[in-house]
Amino acid sequence: MKANSNGSIFHPDTRVPLxxxxxxFGLLGMGWMVAVSLGSLVPSxxxxxxxxxxxxxxxxxxxxxxxxxxxxxxxxxxxxxxxxGSRGWLAWILALILTGFYVILYWFPAMLGLGDAExxxxxALFDPLSFALKGQKASQxxxxxxxxxxxxxxxxxxxxxxxxxxxYQQFRTLxxxxxxxxxxxxxxxxxxxxxxxxxxxxxxxxxxxxxxxGWHIEELLKAGNIGWLMLVWGILMIVLVSxxxxxxxxxxxxxxxxxxxxxxxxxxxxxxxxxxxKSVGAWKLERWMIYSILVLCVLMTAGVLYSYQSGQxxxxxxxTAWLRSSYGFVxxxxxxxxIGVGFYPLLGSRVWCRFGCxxxxxxxxxxxxxxRFRITTNGGQCISCGNCSTYCEMGIDVRAYAQRGQDIVRAxxxxxxxCSAVCPRGVLRLENGSLDLFDRAQKARNED
Amino acid sequence: MAxxxxxGNGIAGVTAARHIRKLSEHRITLISGEASYFxxxxxxxxxxxxxxxxxxxxxxxxxFWQDNRIExxxxxxxxxxxxxxxxxxxxxxxxxxxQLILATGSVPVRPEWPGQNLRGVxxxxxxxDLEALESWTPQVRQAVIAGGGLIGIELxxxxxxxxxxVSLLIxxxxxxxxxxxxxxxNLVSRHILRQGIDLRQGHQVxxxxxxxxxRVSSIxxxxxxxIDCQYLGITIGVRPNIDLxxxxxxxxxxxxxxxxxxxxxxxxxxxxxDCAQLKNPRPGRRSVEAVWYTGRMMGKTVAKTICGHSEEYxxxxxxxxxxxxxxxxxxxxxxxxxxxxxxxxxxxxxPNEEKSIRICYDKASQEVTGFNLxxxxxxxxxxxxxxxxKANLKEVLSSVRLAFFDPEFYRDHAxxxxxxxxxxxxxxVQLTRPWTLNAVLQFMKK
Numbered sequence: 036m037k038a039n040s041n042g043s044i045f046h047p048d049t050r051v052p053l054x055x056x057x058x059x060f061g062l063l064g065m066g067w068m069v070a071v072s073l074g075s076l077v078p079s080x081x082x083x084x085x086x087x088x089x090x091x092x093x094x095x096x097x098x099x100x101x102x103x104x105x106x107x108x109x110x111x112x113x114x115x116x117x118x119x120g121s122r123g124w125l126a127w128i129l130a131l132i133l134t135g136f137y138v139i140l141y142w143f144p145a146m147l148g149l150g151d152a153e154x155x156x157x158x159a160l161f162d163p164l165s166f167a168l169k170g171q172k173a174s175q176x177x178x179x180x181x182x183x184x185x186x187x188x189x190x191x192x193x194x195x196x197x198x199x200x201x202x203y204q205q206f207r208t209l210x211x212x213x214x215x216x217x218x219x220x221x222x223x224x225x226x227x228x229x230x231x232x233x234x235x236x237x238x239x240x241x242x243x244x245x246x247x248x249g250w251h252i253e254e255l256l257k258a259g260n261i262g263w264l265m266l267v268w269g270i271l272m273i274v275l276v277s278x279x280x281x282x283x284x285x286x287x288x289x290x291x292x293x294x295x296x297x298x299x300x301x302x303x304x305x306x307x308x309x310x311x312x313k314s315v316g317a318w319k320l321e322r323w324m325i326y327s328i329l330v331l332c333v334l335m336t337a338g339v340l341y342s343y344q345s346g347q348x349x350x351x352x353x354x355t356a357w358l359r360s361s362y363g364f365v366x367x368x369x370x371x372x373x374i375g376v377g378f379y380p381l382l383g384s385r386v387w388c389r390f391g392c393x394x395x396x397x398x399x400x401x402x403x404x405x406x407r408f409r410i411t412t413n414g415g416q417c418i419s420c421g422n423c424s425t426y427c428e429m430g431i432d433v434r435a436y437a438q439r440g441q442d443i444v445r446a447x448x449x450x451x452x453x454c455s456a457v458c459p460r461g462v463l464r465l466e467n468g469s470l471d472l473f474d475r476a477q478k479a480r481n482e483d
Numbered sequence: 484m485a486x487x488x489x490x491g492n493g494i495a496g497v498t499a500a501r502h503i504r505k506l507s508e509h510r511i512t513l514i515s516g517e518a519s520y521f522x523x524x525x526x527x528x529x530x531x532x533x534x535x536x537x538x539x540x541x542x543x544x545x546x547f548w549q550d551n552r553i554e555x556x557x558x559x560x561x562x563x564x565x566x567x568x569x570x571x572x573x574x575x576x577x578x579x580x581x582q583l584i585l586a587t588g589s590v591p592v593r594p595e596w597p598g599q600n601l602r603g604v605x606x607x608x609x610x611x612d613l614e615a616l617e618s619w620t621p622q623v624r625q626a627v628i629a630g631g632g633l634i635g636i637e638l639x640x641x642x643x644x645x646x647x648x649v650s651l652l653i654x655x656x657x658x659x660x661x662x663x664x665x666x667x668x669n670l671v672s673r674h675i676l677r678q679g680i681d682l683r684q685g686h687q688v689x690x691x692x693x694x695x696x697x698r699v700s701s702i703x704x705x706x707x708x709x710i711d712c713q714y715l716g717i718t719i720g721v722r723p724n725i726d727l728x729x730x731x732x733x734x735x736x737x738x739x740x741x742x743x744x745x746x747x748x749x750x751x752x753x754x755x756x757d758c759a760q761l762k763n764p765r766p767g768r769r770s771v772e773a774v775w776y777t778g779r780m781m782g783k784t785v786a787k788t789i790c791g792h793s794e795e796y797x798x799x800x801x802x803x804x805x806x807x808x809x810x811x812x813x814x815x816x817x818x819x820x821x822x823x824x825x826x827x828x829x830x831x832x833x834p835n836e837e838k839s840i841r842i843c844y845d846k847a848s849q850e851v852t853g854f855n856l857x858x859x860x861x862x863x864x865x866x867x868x869x870x871x872x873k874a875n876l877k878e879v880l881s882s883v884r885l886a887f888f889d890p891e892f893y894r895d896h897a898x899x900x901x902x903x904x905x906x907x908x909x910x911x912v913q914l915t916r917p918w919t920l921n922a923v924l925q926f927m928k929k
Contacts, residue, residue, distance in 0.1 A: 106678055108809030112644045113533035121536075200809070202892040314544065411920070413888055414863030415776040416804050416813070419494070420526035425539045434542055455890050457534075459806040461813055461860035464888050468920030471928075 053100040061093020072157040080163035098193040107200035126380035134377030141368045144175035169228030184220040190302035211298035232258045234265045239272045241332045242394035249343035285408025286398035287450020304384025308428035311383035329396040335362045385428040399446030407467040410443040416460045423454035439483035442476040485581035486510045495756025496586035497521045498782025506790035516559030528637045532644045582751045589721035589757040598691030603699040604715045626714040629688045635718035650681040674810045723758040743795045745785045755781035800867045815866035816853030831903040849875040860888035882916035
């Protein structure tokens with residue numbers, strides 16, 4: 036290819052070795068962990084650092100391969116026909132690995148090496164980090180939290196690079212990385228080390244469905260003032276902080292700026308965002324499911340609180356402990372974990388957020404009826420190309436609104452802003468304004 | 484209940500069908516030999532680049548047509564008998580109509596170069612062009628695109644995204660210099676070069692060569708230089724697709740001539756979209772405007788007329804947009820490559836980023852007449868309001884933030900624009916309006 040004076044031009048073929056070297060590093064890092072899990076390698080601080088380092092080199096190297104040699108811009112090239120991006124064999128293998136990992140994590144942690152007295156294998160590998168943070172040995176949850184945070188961090192770096200021309204995407208991604216690293220991972224672990232209760236200050240009922248469990252309330256109350264603070268903050272989040280922020284900015288303040296589930300979806304899940312189902316049928320299913328789960332969650336929480344207060348095991352004839360454990364198993368573990376993340380490569384990155392999360396359901400109702408947030412469309416500029424709908428991770432048919440110039444107010448929108456970024460005609464803008472929320476949209480709808 | 488046939492299922496034909504259904508119980512038949520279902524032609528490039536699958540191009544679910552009782556006929560029309568009010572299809576069937584809407588779109592202009600029927604010489608307009616390009620792609624290492632319009636640059640981007648070496652030959656001294664003022668055209672040219680495209684300005688193809696007499700192997704430009712290529716994309720423009728109606732009583736010029744109600748010279752025959760040529764275009768508008776939104780507007784207008792709510796076609800204030808690789812472009816109102824004598828323009832360009840704002844205004848009255856934006860998004864309803872209400876330059880500048888449509892956290896270039904305005908026009912302007920949606924909505928209510 037002809038080089039020109041304005042910058043170095045590498046033919047894509049010349050960067051191919053970098054792709055395979057990066058993939059090699061990444062797989063080696065994961066392979067190292069698998070080898071430790073299987074007992075073929077001895078868990079040690081060296082092993083942990085080495086595997087982290089290899090994975091970092093893998094992901095960052097791959098991002099360099101993808102983005103360092105091209106100008107900033109939307110780079111979804113060959114995303115759809117690829118095996119990973121179109122439910123091909125690679126996607127199925129990845130889905131199997133991810134779901135398998137979650138099944139082992141939730142129900143067979145001994146297979147990861149969790150031991151009563153002493154850890155083995157993968158869990159033991161994380162002992163050095165755990166001791167460094169809180170002076171205790173690692174649990175399977177510590178392993179999970181560490182890997183989860185690492186994934187958001189590394190794929191977050193990749194995402195920021197991909198969208199280096201968009202300050203909205205950069206700020207948003209820095210925010211999810213920060214909240215995961217500081218609030219979800221480091222702070223709670225450090226507090227445990229100080230003999231304080233484990234608390235993720237940004238997590239909130241009903242996503243955090245154990246918040247009103249008897250044991251959790253007891254634990255907070257036993258911790259004295261700081262425990263009270265956590266309890267009061269947790270309730271304030273639900274009744275004050277969250278409604279006010281959602282009124283001002285929409286549910287995005289949480290779902291795509293703060294939340295850990297959203298954080299993983301926006302970073303590691305980004306290559307799968309287009310797999311969300313855009314059909315009207317999926318939208319119907321979404322509304323049925325998410326509000327049913329919200330009702331279930333409220334019922335479960337009321338039952339647990341009732342039992343805690345009254346000492347009665349049953350509320351309205353329902354065994355509240357059974358209700359609580361069933362919810363934890365079906366919704367908390369199977370849905371949000373196994374399906375929510377395990378099925379990224381098959382159903383897209385926001386399956387949990389869209390069909391399951393009771394927190395998203397509450398924020399969605401607030402967003403729809405009590406928020407200034409909407410996505411405005413730029414008059415007649417839409418050319419119905421469909422990039423917005425394709426890349427909407429929540430399965431919203433954005434184009435249906437944009438092509439008739441209608442403002443978008445949808446309960447499910449997490450405000451990731453990708454529709455606006457991929458639009459080739461500058462049609463979509465995420466905006467906050469208290470005036471004229473519904474009339475404008477209704478007018479556009481009537482005229483189309 | 485009449486039988487309304489619509490020839491062509493592009494944006495114009497489909498919008499007409501939708502609105503006729505909304506307004507009436509007429510029987511509607513939508514005919515196309517290109518694709519069974521309406522798709523977004525403007526997004527063909529994204530399928531080739533792997534951003535979208537074919538089904539993502541279809542704006543309506545496939546059940547939509549049956550649900551709205553719009554009959555789909557996937558066939559080519561071989562001839563139209565306007566006397567007998569019937570169409571003869573390629574399959575041999577004939578279809579009777581009561582009212583006919585011609586929405587046949589455009590076809591690429593074919594040049595007179597020898598060798599243009601070789602394998603590997605293509606265009607980009609129809610679904611079939613994309614399929615041909617896809618089938619040739621594995622054999623292509625170098626590609627030449629001849630013609631620097633909106634489709635030429637799309638083809639260049641497409642092939643570049645698949646790792647091909649692309650040469651883009653344009654006649655003008657800078658990209659789209661026949662439409663864009665020179666500073667903006669140069670901005671785009673530099674952007675194209677930066678992507679790694681071999682942009683050759685002031686070049687035209689003279690001859691297409693083939694080693695084996697079957698496939699294109701190189702082209703020769705008018706200055707005699709030869710460029711090897713296994714694909715040649717010819718994108719020197721489009722024209723109304725009206726060949727089917729030659730030798731018919733339909734009155735035509737470049738396109739099918741229509742009055743302001745989009746009626747042709749024949750009773751019960753209408754023409755809309757790219758194939759229509761307005762006999763009396765509004766001041767400042769062209770008689771043939773092959774853009775997406777005018778097709779949509781004409782479709783809506785003709786539906787009203789057919790359903791008894793006659794309405795004149797009014798496209799409003801001109802606007803358009805495009806994306807050149809990663810550089811977005813928007814225009815509102817009149818912006819010429821060279822300002823006419825009565826018009827001046829205020830131009831600000833970012834010192835190191837690919838961004839610019841041009842505001843054209845009438846020298847005498849100071850009324851704003853047009854906006855030209857590169858790398859910056861403006862809000863159509865605000866620009867439209869300013870131009871149609873003849874807002875003066877000072878007023879527009881002081882409240883220019885109302886028009887900003889860039890995403891949140893993007894840099895606010897208003898102060899730089901104001902500084903440029905003070906230097907270039909001597910106007911004493913202060914920024915008054917905040918960059919908020921409420922301010923926009925309040926302004927629009929006035």
